[in-house]
Structure formats: structure tokens, C-alpha cells
Amino acid sequence: MKKTHITHDSLLLILLVAATFFFTSSSATSRTTDSNKKPLVPCKKLDLYFHDVLYDGHNAANATSSIVASPVGGSGTRTALSPSFHFGDVIVFDDPVTLDKNIHSKPVGRAQGSYIFDAKSTYSVWLGFAFVLNSTDYKGCITFAGAEPVTLKTRDVPVVGGTGDFFMHRGIATTSDEVVDGHLCVRVQIRFYECY
Amino acid sequence: MKKTHITHDSLLLILLVAATFFFTSSSATSRTTDSNKKPLVPCKKLDLYFHDVLYDGHNAANATSSIVASPVGGSGTRTALSPSFHFGDVIVFDDPVTLDKNIHSKPVGRAQGSYIFDAKSTYSVWLGFAFVLNSTDYKGCITFAGAEPVTLKTRDVPVVGGTGDFFMHRGIATTSDEVVDGHLCVRVQIRFYECY
Amino acid sequence: MKKTHITHDSLLLILLVAATFFFTSSSATSRTTDSNKKPLVPCKKLDLYFHDVLYDGHNAANATSSIVASPVGGSGTRTALSPSFHFGDVIVFDDPVTLDKNIHSKPVGRAQGSYIFDAKSTYSVWLGFAFVLNSTDYKGCITFAGAEPVTLKTRDVPVVGGTGDFFMHRGIATTSDEVVDGHLCVRVQIRFYECY
Incomplete structure (x- = not known):
């Protein structure tokens, strides 16, 4: 019986050590190397619009x-975008952010920074x-930084940081244009995948 | 006694499997979805100052x-900031970084990049x-990117990356202005929440 | 024998609880505070080149x-870089990306954005x-943001976000210059340490 008893304990040992390894390993790999797959369920969502009206003089x-800068041969007056896909034009903006596509809706904040036309044979911008x-x-605040190929119906832009309610957040913003009489209205659907 | 003995082993089994689940689970959830709450204790802190003296001609x-760029109607000479909250002015800087608020202290590095005044009805900048x-x-190196509403006494700015001793780091920088004879002195208190 | 038996079980208990703590702790600390050391093995690698030819008129x-902007006393014509380490010059680029150092190789994409010379006593740029x-x-898309001290043989630049195949990625890009007849060829070795 002693033999059997030892075997019984050994079985327990094997089972429990195996369990320990199994569960801790599956947890550890969530932060490591090539099997580094994290869940694709957003921890927070935000659906907003901002409205841009470019100064034309x-x-x-x-x-x-x-427009605050442009290349030689470009927008000398800074009241019209450059020819050739606006390449090199730098635009600074302070745009109202709203909950719907109506520019006259009560703003919930501002979209502030710059966009730079940075393609020579199509329309595309760098967003910061x-x-x-x-x-x-x-x-x-939520920081956006990356390429926005504006000819695509929807574009994905990295969200690389945040403060306040968005402390340390990261995610992806999907942008699309809404046709609203005469001004540029951009819908921004943010999916945060790292929250705190 | 055998029954008791089995029960004893079973108790061990229950306790240990429970412990295995408890500890591994608490670890695993630190990286997942909507209960994604991470510890708010910084893994590294840094308290520095940088000093900005704008070229005025x-x-x-x-x-x-x-000043390297400005909108039409703005700083045509690039030796003075534009009226109307300096909106659209782009400033490139190479500022000394020191351990205290004395601009003449031995620099420990440089703050290099640009700030852009991007508000039309107050003073606020985009920092890159x-x-x-x-x-x-x-x-x-430590990369900062985000909005800095400079009229606030303290502002939080995302720290989105780093190299060297700050390899892959992320965090938040709290900035505030120190009044030092004639030049802009900015205190930067960095709290890193992701280290490596 | 019962005493011995209990001791045997106790030994198991100690070993297994110790094992449980050991493995779960090492996993848990990979995401926490001051002992926040994560594995330094990249989860993805990329080795690419981009080619920059600056417009000279x-x-x-x-x-x-x-060149789209420069300080007073700088590149007035925007067809030549400013004296004094090009300080303040802003360059917008749309550069082909290739798998080797040959600018005529089939492009696999574009490097698009801006670089800003931001040092007064050496050559260094801000990359966005x-x-x-x-x-x-x-x-x-892969977003780069940070300082690139171009006088160094190799430079590390933070990779702060991505989309598509690089969804939510972070890492470090090591850049170096390749001497190729007349144009600037930059090798970019990206090591991603956070994948999804």
C-alpha cells in the first residue's frame, strides 16, 4: 500500500506542477515574443466628428x-493649397469636435495640431x-500620430497616448469623410485596446 | 484512515489548484480587455527643466x-510671434535641459523638436x-507628443516612446512654467508607467 | 509512519505552493512597477531602405x-538647406521604400512625413x-516619432504605433546611412517588441 500511496502522491505532484506550468505559461506568453497575440476586444470606444474650414483669404x-508652410512652387499666398496633390503644404488647425456631423452642434472639445500633405502622386497626409x-x-487628451491616406473611404490612424480619462491609452482611430455642405467633416471612430 | 488520508490529499489538491488559479488569474487579467486596470505606481521618475529663448532678431x-512658419497675416518677419494667440506659428527649438531652474547650470541634455501654436481663442501648443x-x-532619448494647453498651471503630456535607458518606455509628463528672468523655463516631471 | 506521511505531504505542499508563487510571480512582474523587465526578444523584425532626393531647384x-519652412536667415529660396547645421529647416518627403539599397528596386511602399533639423551646433533631426x-x-502603416542624431553611425528611433499588419505594434528602429551615388539612402532595421 505504501507503494500505491507514493504513486498517488506522485500523481498529485505531476498534476499540480503541470497545472502550475500550464496556467502560468499561458499568462506569461500574453506579453512575449512571437505568439504575442492579445485580445482584439476594445476596452473603450469613442465615436466623434471634427470639422475643418481652411482659410482661403x-x-x-x-x-x-x-496653411503655414509650403514648398517652392507651392502656395505662395498661403490662401490656397499647392498644385500637385498639395505636396508639402503644412496646415495648422483648431477644429471643433462634435457628437454628430452638424458643425453647429455643441462642441465637446477641439481637434488641434497639424496635417501635412506628404504624397507626390496622390492625396495623403501626415497627422499629428x-x-x-x-x-x-x-x-x-488623445494623441494621434500617423499616415492618413485620405483617398481611401476609411483610414486607420494610430492613437499613441492620452491623458486624463485617456491616461496612457493606446488604440486605433478609423477615419472617414462625411459630405457636409462645403466644409470637411471627418468622422473618427476610436477603438482603444490598451486602457488603464 | 485511508479515507481520511484521501481526504487530506484532496484538500491539498483543492488548495493548490485554487492557489494556482488565483495567482495566475490575477496576473493574466492585468493585460486584458475591459478590466484592464494596471498599477498606477510609476516604474521610473524624472524631474528636469528646459529653457527656451526665442529668436527675436x-x-x-x-x-x-x-519661428520657421506662420499663417498669412502672421509673423511675416519670423522674428515675432503672430497676433491672435500666435495661431499657426511653428517654432523649432534646441533647448538646454538642466537639473534645476538655472539656465546656466550644466546641461544634462537637449530638448529638441518643435511646438506649434494651434488654438484660435487661447494659448495652446502641439508638442513634438x-x-x-x-x-x-x-x-x-524620450519622445513627447501631444497637446499642451499652456494657460493651465500644470499640463499633462503623453510620453510615447524612448530609446537607450528609456528603451520602449511610456508615461506622462507634467509640465509647468517657472518664472525665471526673461526666458521661458519649463519644469518637466516625467512619470513612466511602462518600463522594460 | 503517519508522522512521516504528513511530513511527506507537507513537503509536497511547500514545494507546490513555492512553485506556484515562483512561476506566477515571474509572470506577474512582467507587467508591473519597478521590476518591470520584459523580454528583449523581438516579436517581429523588418529590414528596409528608403531613398531621399531633396529638391534643389x-x-x-x-x-x-x-524644404517647406526655414528660420529667418535660413533657406529663403527653399531650394538649399540653411547654413548653421540647417537649424529650423522643415522638409516634407515622399520617399520610396525598397528591400535593398538600390533606389531603382521595386518599391514595397513609401516613407512619408517630415524631418526637421533641430540642433544648433550639430546635425540632428526630429522625425515624424x-x-x-x-x-x-x-x-x-508604421509610425516613427523621435530624435535622430544623424552624425552617429547608427541611431535608435522609437516606433510608437501601427496599423494593418502592424496593428498596435511598438518597437525600435535602428537607422544608418548607406553611401549610394548622390542620394541619401537610409537603412531601417525595425525590431518590434510589442505585437498583437
């Missing part, structure tokens, strides 16, 4: 953005800007 | 930054710059 | 980048750009 009252939100629902 | 010897540190204590 | 057919890849092997 005649719309000072309504304009929310301005932040949502600065100050509503009853959300207070804090 | 007469201070070439001391200046550390220059790096601390390039080269001291006995720290060697490496 | 005479090479419109070949040029891939343009993306690889926009569209090959059979890789489809997606």
Missing part, C-alpha cells in the same frame, strides 16, 4: 485652419494632432 | 529657438519633441 | 522631398513619419 470669421476633450462625459 | 547669441539625454545618470 | 523629375507598406509580404 476671405473666410476669416469661419475658418478653423490655416490631439483631441482635447472637455465634456461632461470625457475630460482629457 | 537681436539675440542670436542666446537664442535657442526660431524629444529629450536627448547624455549625463552620467541617463543616456537615451 | 533643378531636379524636379527625381526629387522626393522639399510613417512607412506606408503595400507589398505581398506586408500591408499596413
Whole structure:
């Protein structure tokens, strides 16, 4: 019986050590190397719109953005975008952020930063800007940085950081254009995959 | 006694499997979805100052930054900031970083990059710059990217990456202005929440 | 014998609880505070080249980048870089990305964004750009943001986000210059340490 008894304990030992390895390993690999697959369920979502009205020399009252730099041969007056896909034009913006596509809706914050046309044979921009939100629902900033190939119906842009309610967050923003009489309205659907 | 003995082993089994589940589970959830709450204790802290002296056409010897772009109606000479909250002005800087608020203290590195005034009805900037540190204590770069609403006493700015001693780091920098005779001195308190 | 038996079980208990703690702790600390050491093995690697030909007023057919802004006293014509380490010059680029150092190789994508010379006493740039890849092997964007001290033989630049095949990725890019007849060829070795 002693033999059997030892075997019984050994079985327990094997089972428990195996269990220990199994569960801890599956946990550890969630942060490691080539099998580094994390869950694709967002930890937070946000669906917002911002509205851009570029200064053209005649719309000072309504304009929310301005050309501030352009290449030689480009927008010398800084009141019209350059020919050739606007390549090299740098635009600074302070755009209202709203909950729907109506530019006159109550803003919940501002989209502030710059976009740079950076393609020579199509329309594409580099985005470096932040949502600065100050509503009853959300207070804090969200940093966007990356390429936005604006000819595509929807574009994915990295969200690389945040503050306040978005402390340390990361995610992906899917942008698309809404046709709204005369001004550029961009829908931004943010899916955060790292929250705190 | 055999029955008792089995029960004893069973108790061990239950306790140990429970312990295995408890500890591994608490570890695993630290990286997942909607209960994605991570510890708010910084893994590294840094408290530094940088000093900005904007070129005004007469201070070439001391200046550390220059206006390089501005909107129409803005700083045509690039020796003074634009009216209307400096909206659209782009400033490139190469500022000394020190351990205290004295601009003449031995630099431990440089703050290099650009800031862009991007608000039309207040003072606010987009920051895209790096601390390039080269001291006995720290060697490496830290990337900052985000909104800095400079009218607030303290502002939080995302730290989105790093190299060297700050390899892959992320965190939040809290900035505030120190009044030091005639130049802009910014205190930067960095709290890293992801280290490697 | 009962005493011995209990001791045997107790030994098992100690060993297994110790094992449980040991393995789960090492897993848990990979995501926490001051002992936050993660594995340094990349989860993905990428070795690419991009090619930059700056517009000089005479090479419109070949040029891939343009000076769009510069400080007072700098590149007034925007066809030549400023004196004094090009400080303040802003260059927008749309550079081909290839698998080798031959600028005429079939591009696998574009490097698009801007670089800004931001040092007053050496050559150094701020990089804010993306690889926009569209090959059979890789489809997606990679965001780079940080300091690149270009006088160093190799430089490390933070990779702060991505989309598509590089969804949510982070890592470090090591850049170096290749001497190729007349144009700037930059080798970019990316090591991703966070994949999804």
C-alpha cells in the first residue's frame, strides 16, 4: 500500500506542477515574443466628428485652419493649397469636435495640431494632432500620430497616448469623410485596446 | 484512515489548484480587455527643466529657438510671434535641459523638436519633441507628443516612446512654467508607467 | 509512519505552493512597477531602405522631398538647406521604400512625413513619419516619432504605433546611412517588441 500511496502522491505532484506550468505559461506568453497575440476586444470606444474650414483669404470669421508652410512652387499666398496633390503644404488647425456631423452642434472639445500633405502622386497626409476633450462625459487628451491616406473611404490612424480619462491609452482611430455642405467633416471612430 | 488520508490529499489538491488559479488569474487579467486596470505606481521618475529663448532678431547669441512658419497675416518677419494667440506659428527649438531652474547650470541634455501654436481663442501648443539625454545618470532619448494647453498651471503630456535607458518606455509628463528672468523655463516631471 | 506521511505531504505542499508563487510571480512582474523587465526578444523584425532626393531647384523629375519652412536667415529660396547645421529647416518627403539599397528596386511602399533639423551646433533631426507598406509580404502603416542624431553611425528611433499588419505594434528602429551615388539612402532595421 505504501507503494500505491507514493504513486498517488506522485500523481498529485505531476498534476499540480503541470497545472502550475500550464496556467502560468499561458499568462506569461500574453506579453512575449512571437505568439504575442492579445485580445482584439476594445476596452473603450469613442465615436466623434471634427470639422475643418481652411482659410482661403476671405473666410476669416469661419475658418478653423490655416496653411503655414509650403514648398517652392507651392502656395505662395498661403490662401490656397499647392498644385500637385498639395505636396508639402503644412496646415495648422483648431477644429471643433462634435457628437454628430452638424458643425453647429455643441462642441465637446477641439481637434488641434497639424496635417501635412506628404504624397507626390496622390492625396495623403501626415497627422499629428490631439483631441482635447472637455465634456461632461470625457475630460482629457488623445494623441494621434500617423499616415492618413485620405483617398481611401476609411483610414486607420494610430492613437499613441492620452491623458486624463485617456491616461496612457493606446488604440486605433478609423477615419472617414462625411459630405457636409462645403466644409470637411471627418468622422473618427476610436477603438482603444490598451486602457488603464 | 485511508479515507481520511484521501481526504487530506484532496484538500491539498483543492488548495493548490485554487492557489494556482488565483495567482495566475490575477496576473493574466492585468493585460486584458475591459478590466484592464494596471498599477498606477510609476516604474521610473524624472524631474528636469528646459529653457527656451526665442529668436527675436537681436539675440542670436542666446537664442535657442526660431519661428520657421506662420499663417498669412502672421509673423511675416519670423522674428515675432503672430497676433491672435500666435495661431499657426511653428517654432523649432534646441533647448538646454538642466537639473534645476538655472539656465546656466550644466546641461544634462537637449530638448529638441518643435511646438506649434494651434488654438484660435487661447494659448495652446502641439508638442513634438524629444529629450536627448547624455549625463552620467541617463543616456537615451524620450519622445513627447501631444497637446499642451499652456494657460493651465500644470499640463499633462503623453510620453510615447524612448530609446537607450528609456528603451520602449511610456508615461506622462507634467509640465509647468517657472518664472525665471526673461526666458521661458519649463519644469518637466516625467512619470513612466511602462518600463522594460 | 503517519508522522512521516504528513511530513511527506507537507513537503509536497511547500514545494507546490513555492512553485506556484515562483512561476506566477515571474509572470506577474512582467507587467508591473519597478521590476518591470520584459523580454528583449523581438516579436517581429523588418529590414528596409528608403531613398531621399531633396529638391534643389533643378531636379524636379527625381526629387522626393522639399524644404517647406526655414528660420529667418535660413533657406529663403527653399531650394538649399540653411547654413548653421540647417537649424529650423522643415522638409516634407515622399520617399520610396525598397528591400535593398538600390533606389531603382521595386518599391514595397513609401516613407512619408517630415524631418526637421533641430540642433544648433550639430546635425540632428526630429522625425515624424510613417512607412506606408503595400507589398505581398506586408500591408499596413508604421509610425516613427523621435530624435535622430544623424552624425552617429547608427541611431535608435522609437516606433510608437501601427496599423494593418502592424496593428498596435511598438518597437525600435535602428537607422544608418548607406553611401549610394548622390542620394541619401537610409537603412531601417525595425525590431518590434510589442505585437498583437
